[in-house]
Amino acid sequence: MNGLELTYHIPVLLHESIQGMCLHPNGVYVDVTFGGGGHSKEILRNMGEGSRLFSFDQDADAEKNIIDDPRFTFVRSNFRYLHNFLRYYGITEVDAILADLGVSSHHFDDSERGFSFRFDGKLDMRMNKRAGITAAEIVNTYDEERLANIFYLYGELKNSRKLASALAKERTRKTIETINDFLEIVKPYFGREREKKELAKVFQALRIEVNQEMEALKDMLYAATDALKPGGRLAVITYHSLEDRMVKNIMRTGNTEGKTEEDLFGNRKSPLKPVNTKVIVPSEEEMARNPRSRSAKLRIAEKI
Numbered sequence: 001m002n003g004l005e006l007t008y009h010i011p012v013l014l015h016e017s018i019q020g021m022c023l024h025p026n027g028v029y030v031d032v033t034f035g036g037g038g039h040s041k042e043i044l045r046n047m048g049e050g051s052r053l054f055s056f057d058q059d060a061d062a063e064k065n066i067i068d069d070p071r072f073t074f075v076r077s078n079f080r081y082l083h084n085f086l087r088y089y090g091i092t093e094v095d096a097i098l099a100d101l102g103v104s105s106h107h108f109d110d111s112e113r114g115f116s117f118r119f120d121g122k123l124d125m126r127m128n129k130r131a132g133i134t135a136a137e138i139v140n141t142y143d144e145e146r147l148a149n150i151f152y153l154y155g156e157l158k159n160s161r162k163l164a165s166a167l168a169k170e171r172t173r174k175t176i177e178t179i180n181d182f183l184e185i186v187k188p189y190f191g192r193e194r195e196k197k198e199l200a201k202v203f204q205a206l207r208i209e210v211n212q213e214m215e216a217l218k219d220m221l222y223a224a225t226d227a228l229k230p231g232g233r234l235a236v237i238t239y240h241s242l243e244d245r246m247v248k249n250i251m252r253t254g255n256t257e258g259k260t261e262e263d264l265f266g267n268r269k270s271p272l273k274p275v276n277t278k279v280i281v282p283s284e285e286e287m288a289r290n291p292r293s294r295s296a297k298l299r300i301a302e303k304i
Contacts, residue, residue, distance in 0.1 A: 011038030012293040013237055016280050017098055018042050020235040020300040026050040027095035030086075030227075032079035032220060033057065037065040039098055044069055054089065056082065058128040078128065080219035086227055093229035099220065100237040102296065103207070120180045125203075125210040135206045139176050144168040154214075154242065155205030157198065159189055204240065217243055221250045225271050228303035234272065235300045244297055251301035275300040 017039065021029065025048025031040045034057035043053055044067065052071055057063075058078040066074045075085050079099065086094070123136040139147065144164045151160035163186055170176065170185045183199075190198040208214060224234050234251070238244035249258035254270035261269040280298035287294045 010290045010292070011036070011042070012100060012102060012290065012296045013280065013282055013286070013298045014039065014042055016298055017100070017235045017237060018046055020275065020280075020298065021096035021098060021233050023047045023051070023096065027052075028091060028093070029053045030082070030094055030097045030224075031055040031099075032082060032097060032224075033100045034062050034065070034074065035059075035100070036062070037067055039100060040067060040072070043098070044072060047071070054086070054091070056085070060129060078216055080216040080223075082220055082227065083223040091227075094227050094232060095229060096233040096235065097224045097228065098235045099224075101217070101243050102237065102239045102292065120178055123177065123179055123182055125207045127211045132212075133210065135182075135210050136175075136177055138206060138209060139167050139182065140171050150209045151202065151205050153205075154208040155201035156241075157201055157205070162189055163202070208242075214242065214246070217246055218256050221246065221256060225250065225254070225303070230303055232303045233275070233300060234303070235298065237296055237298050239295045239297075244299075247299050251299055271304055272301040273304055275302050 021043070023029065023043065023046045027047060029043055029047060029051065031043060031053065032055075034040055034055035037055070040053060040055045047053065049071070052073070053069075054073045054075055055067075056075045056077055056079045058076070063074070063076065066072075073089065077085055082097075086092075123134065123139065125135040126132050138150075142150070144167075147167060148160045148164035151157045151163050157163065166185050166189065167176065174181075176182055176185070186199070186202060187195065221236075228234060236247045238247055245258075246256045250256050251272050251274050252258070252270065253260050253268070254272060255261075263269050276299065280300075282290075282293040282296055
């Protein structure tokens, strides 16, 4: 692993996720969250010369990490368009798909991207800087009720209505443009002992809305289920309960809502079956080495 990888992102549950993909010499594989390329590099190291790897990322910064390998294809796109791009490349079935849903260290450490409350900078939070609305546009234009719903649904914040009301009131005085502008308004609503955890939830909620993360994840999970060949593997690393619930549901029931469907004989109908009955979490050593891995969970399923 080189210095650039370490700076950009330390891959989480690296060996566990690659092992869960069950790589073989002539497979077709997909990494839908390329980022710093850590997982993709490990897939390339472990797959055969006759295999192919397609790696997706919508962030222009990730393109700096593109791997020079004839077996590798970089796809400049959001992973929700997995189906479209596999069809574009003439791929009808794949052997395994990996998704690491965590935000990379690079994004949190880049003050210009607006993902972290540790720095001042523009309130942006877009994964794709070339498109979409910013977090600043959301806090300045969404009505109070819509803002409250975002904080409650995506941040699970009990004081979501108070936060939305404060933002709606303050933006009539001046436009909320920077992280510090935003923090001045919301910080008084959190006690000092839980301030960092609660602010992390606020920023998570805004980031999810900016990037339409839950809708994109839903699209990707259905596309991945369709793309896998029988016996193919889907390995997904999640970091918060909202995405983990969606992943668990599709692996158990075949749909993101978790609705169980049965055939005439009472057997559960689902195109996937979980491989690991117990969720896989990082070791103590990994969590000590990489604090960002502490909330990570790995789920693996196989196409029936």
